[in-house]
């Protein structure tokens with residue numbers, strides 16, 4: 001497999017999960033799904049939690065089921081998926097807060113260091129490094145945020 | 161198979177020898193294959209049988225020891241510039257940004273800067289890499305790296321896309337998504353690429369994606385069977401015919 005385990009779940013894996021669920025008729029037993037996908041429970045739950053946070057699945061009891069939004073993203077083309085994720089990200093407190101912070105800055109950018117400090121204060125229950133990786137990776141996917149690794153700066157992606 | 165000879169792309173009685181420690185041995189023997197324009201062909205075969213070698217011969221990177229490769233009804237000589245390859249290991253240059261990695265093939269072909277710029281932007285958008293332009297490979301997940309590999313291959317606007325186990329270095333869920341996206345791109349009328357030849361060792365992947373599965377033997381390899389996959393897309397593993405095809409191919413390979 002490629003690379004070291006990532007602390008966040010990539011969007012491609014989430015969409016893969018939705019697609020597998022769709023093939024299973026839209027719902028599955030969580031445990032059985034993990035067995036079918038050869039995923040450890042911890043890893044499976046991380047992916048499921050990420051999909052749930054974006055509103056693509058629900059997990060009543062020990063089951064997992066696609067939501068209409070989860071069905072919808074599968075119907076979209078590559079860029080349609082990005083647009084939908086962007087809308088979803090802006091409903092998440094972490095992403096909408098960071099978006100506001102960046103918009104408030106001249107140049108609409110902040111250093112990683114400053115952002116991590118603010119995230120630690122505003123979201124004391126979240127792991128700061130994981131949150132930051134998610135901001136960069138989901139943010140880039142959705143063309144919401146850009147990140148310049150050499151300057152260690154996150155900025156609002158205005159598509160220029 | 162019909163006897164009518166494809167005038168798009170064909171291999172006729174191709175053999176290829178390699179030497180190892182002064183001893184010569186045959187990797188490919190008496191292999192014939194025809195590909196129609198617009199087809200998605202999957203090639204499966206036992207590990208080490210000569211699949212990658214076959215792709216290299218198709219692209220003209222190495223010549224066959226005997227037999228002939230013909231393209232558009234002419235013997236193919238040298239590298240076929242209508243083909244581009246997507247590699248299992250992504251083959252990205254770590255010191256170049258996503259954008260510059262995608263541009264590589266165009267730079268090598270001596271295109272003008274403005275043309276490179278326009279084309280690169282177009283394909284970055286198509287494969288869903290907008291937003292990643294200034295990222296470096298080390299910042300990307302495997303799935304994103306392979307999208308870069310795909311964009312780089314597509315950017316030279318090949319008529320034929322060759323893929324050598326393109327999803328083997330990805331986790332199972334990411335592969336599901338990328339297969340889906342490759343099929344979308346193949347069906348996208350804005351893509352010049354019409355024909356895809358993909359090597360895979362995953363039988364399920366071949367049946368999920370291809371119009372036709374070409375099954376190769378052990379070394380020295382040749383075609384043991386060609387299986388047309390007539391299932392409607394998007395395909396489901398749950399389809400009864402899926403399992404039958406899968407068993408058929410499995411029994412040929414093992």
Ligand SMILES: Nc1ncnc2c1ncn2[C@@H]1O[C@H](COP(=O)(O)OP(=O)(O)OP(=O)(O)O)[C@@H](O)[C@H]1O
Nearest residue numbers: 178179180187205206207208209210211212213214
């Ligand atoms: N440049 C080379 N020099 C010598 N032998 C080679 C060379 N390239 C390939 N071979 C040999 O030819 C045979 C086929 O190799 P090839 O890589 O094409 O197989 P493959 O089916 O792609 O294998 P895998 O399943 O591992 O991807 C192997 O025995 C390999 O060692």
Ligand SMILES: [Mg+2]
Nearest residue numbers: 211212213324
């Ligand atoms: Mg190979």
